[in-house]
Amino acid sequence: MKCKITLQRVHYMPKEFEAGILYVSEEFEVAGHLCPCGCGNKIITPLGPTDWEFVEEDGKATLDPSIGNWQIPCRSHYWITDGEIDWSYQWTDKQIKEGRRAEEKRNRTYFDKRNRKPKIQSALSRFVNWFRKK
Ligand SMILES: [Zn+2]
Secondary structure, eight states: OEEEOEEEEOSSOOSSOOTTEEEEETTTTEEEEEOTTTTOOEEEEEBSTTSBEEEEETTEEEEEEEEEOTTSTTOOEEEEETTEEEEOOOOOHHHHHHHHHHHHHHHHHHHHHHTSOOHHHHHHHHHHHHHHHO
16 A cells, blocks of 8 residues: 655745645755654654655655654554655564664764764754744
């Protein structure tokens, strides 16, 4: 089961997201969309070397790696590839734990080398600050 997701480049993330749209702000290194399962949750994906890689080809968006929403009840897991939602398997509790561990390890390794603050923090707090200002 595949469904389309349209790329929309923005400066700031809009307050309300529309279903089926992937908002990308390269300036703030963040992308956002509504969970495609229909639960209505906003999914924010920071972009960067330890986060998601965003590629645009012929106006179609690809995000890598897959998006695993284990922090919201639906726990949906999918890929955004060539402007389409490609559903993956559901997360199990074990995978969620392993995924978190792998993520922490990846961040640590990268930031140990670079010796600087994680980018995910600054991108997110800038984003949050912007909302507070509104
Ligand atoms: Zn959902």
